[in-house]
Amino acid sequence: MEKTIEKVKAASFQEMPEKIGQTIRIGSVEIALFKLADGHVRAIENRCPHKGGVLAQGIVSGEHVFCPMHDWRINTTDGKAAAPDHGCVKTYDVKIEGDDVYIFV
């Protein structure tokens, strides 16, 4: 099956708080959107690979987010859990145009 990628507007860059995740629901997928301390914006699936914790509510440090459920550390850039844990979440490309934050889903 052909998978089409769509570009959707998800947030206003100015209004995004730093280091506090936002929850975006697009159809049936939930995405956690983060503005990191360095101003980069990252979008990952809002489901921890461990037991489905809501990553948007985790503590953000550098490019990592600590899952609020059992403290797994997830890299928001490549979606991978840090050792000794295992697993990864889907990551989404993000583009910022002016004040508009777009996600590619």
Added chain:
Amino acid sequence: MNQEKIVMIGNGMAGVRSVEEILNLRPDHFHITIFGTEKYPNYNRIQLSKVLQGDTTISDITLNDWSWYEENGIQLYPGETVVRVDTEAKLVQTSKERIVPYDKLIMATGSLPFIVPIPGADKEGVTAFRDIQDCEKMMSVSKEYKKAAVIGGGLLGLEAARGLLNLGMDVDVIHLSCTLMERQLDETAGSLLQKELEKQGVNFFMNKQTAEIFGDERVEGIRFSDGETMKTDLVVMAAGIRPNVSLAQESGIDVNRGILVNDYMETNIPDVYAVGECAEHRDVVYGLVAPLYEQGKVMAARICGEPAAGYAGSVLSTQLKVSGVDVFSVGEITEDEETKTIKMFDDWKGMYKKIVIRDGKMTGAVLFGDTSEGNKLLRLINKKADVEEYMGAAEEAAGNMAAAMADGELVCGCSGVTKGTITTAIRQDGLTTFEEVKACTSASRSCGGCKPLVVDLLAHTLGDQFEKADQKEPVCGCTTLSRDEVVESIRKKGLTHTREVMNVLGWQTEDGCSKCRPALNYYLGMINPMEYEDEKESRFVNERMHANINKDGTYSVVPRMYGGVTSAKDLRKIADVAEKYDVPLIKVTGGQRIDLFGVKKEDLPDVWADLDMPSGYAYGKTLRTVKTCVGEHFCRFGTQDSISMGIAMEKKFERIGTPHKVKMAVSACPRNCAESGIKDIGVVGVEGAWEIYVGGNGGTHLRAADLLCKVKTNDEVLEMIGAFMQYYREDAVYLERTSVWVERVGLDHIKEVLADKAARDAFNTRIDEALSVTKEPWKEIIENKKIRKELYETELVSLTK
């Protein structure tokens, strides 16, 4: 390149350890394939006892995770059993019909639990205690059933019994002989052990032989050979293990009790080795990891073609892993005409020591109650030392033992770590704490018995630097600084922001972690309550959202209900809110309040607005509940107005930030219906006075509170509590409950500090200041559009198709 192929049967502790040794000697030389019946990577079987006892979890006992296999190029087939070995054609065949050729084959099949062959042993509810599956089975049975029977009063049986007790079951242990652990303990130690475990709640049937397990499909009870019966819902067979040798036997490898091996772990068939519990060496089959790891080391050297001395057998030592019971045993423990002993027995304190001496040499020892000499005895007995050496050493300080050891001597038997390895690591990698040594060398990673010796080695190697270095526990992995150092720097340098603390104090990560950020946020607020602006992004989810996150990402809402007292009006509001927002569960909590579970994140602010009640802070590091009993107005025993006292306490201290949560209770007489004896601060009314208790805990580590003082008036109660709370706020480590703090600094010390009226006043001035700036959080959020949007809204985006 055509690599030599090693195939290993068994993915357990001895086998994988041997592979580690092989990789150490000749990395990249072999292509290694491992088959394991269990579907897990290599885990620490020893720790299953601790998993059952609730001290750790299954996910925490992995020794080599999946990526370790990957990184070392090992082909692992988990959940796949080798069913046939062809030693002529040099290949193995598995339960999944896979055929893999080998150049060298290692049998590391471990043991099988011995299931006593009696009628009914195959009924549902009968289990062994050997692997993760058994552990999971016991844990799930404990949720539905009440009574458990353990067959076997050895090490394994007793550890299982203690675990089942922790799981809330009534536990009977059935033992064939009249002394527990009779292979490791003499009668005196055995009976001390039995008394101690009886005190913990285990019931014993000694001298009993099980004849039958009865019941329909499921076990219902046990019949003994003397005709007596008992009822039970679960039977754990811990009657011993048998080397798992059937595969070897069918493949024509020589087998007696175990697979027969020489001093290099070679079997009678060329290129076939055996290691671990399945192997029999010089008539002995070992069942503890330390000797198995020694075997692995020798075998690895042989396989890699390195010269090494053969394996000459080991002296066994045992430690029981049951909390509150210290037992140690090594070597020969029974006496005969030719032995002499040194004995010490203190029945009153329950302490016992026996050392067995043969021809002037030490050959065995048993310790009960105080096992601090265990490492020393193990070392001396291992080298068959003269008893004179022990008598001399007894007077030496512990540190000298660390100094006296030769570099090649083993410190950690489980992981096979020598003194030399540890001291070299300390010097080369600049290690300064026990945790660092453990992480770097694996010493103490399995049973933890050698921890005191490792600490001594650290002290010995570091010399003067030690005191300073070891006393402190770093805040987290991002820094080497301790809590006290960080707090002192914040005060001295006037630091005002978490980022600033991390920059100025040289944090190793740019932005901290989930441990240090909340801690720093607390310390900054505690030190400078008037100016510090709380950092939401450094708060753990519950404290940021002002609700408890549930497992599915919804939240629970607990409104304040001062002293556990409510009204028809409040109950009506709660009921209305529950209906309006489809709240799936309304529950009375253990803290005398009402909890609305399963509220959606988006609904939280509206729920709070409709409730129009203050937050109960059921999620916070702050004052939680103040439980109260009915007291003098209704109860025939009441001596005081406990409800009013409790409400006054709750109103005064609600919302104050503390290192960990603080719970309080007020009872109006020593019957203590509000459970003041297990609260951080518990108040008990007696005729004409109040008693104040502190440091109680009803949670993971149950602790009875200590009496701090007795005062006359309600105002004095508030004054004392205010001073105690502020001292705790200023002195404790973040996430340290009062129970741990009181124990650490000492009740007498706290009493002394708080006895001084001027000090009490100063503490109260500071806590009042901190209280003066707290705000009702739910109200604040309801009124603040920006926070509502940032924290509680979910952005819905629709696709254009």
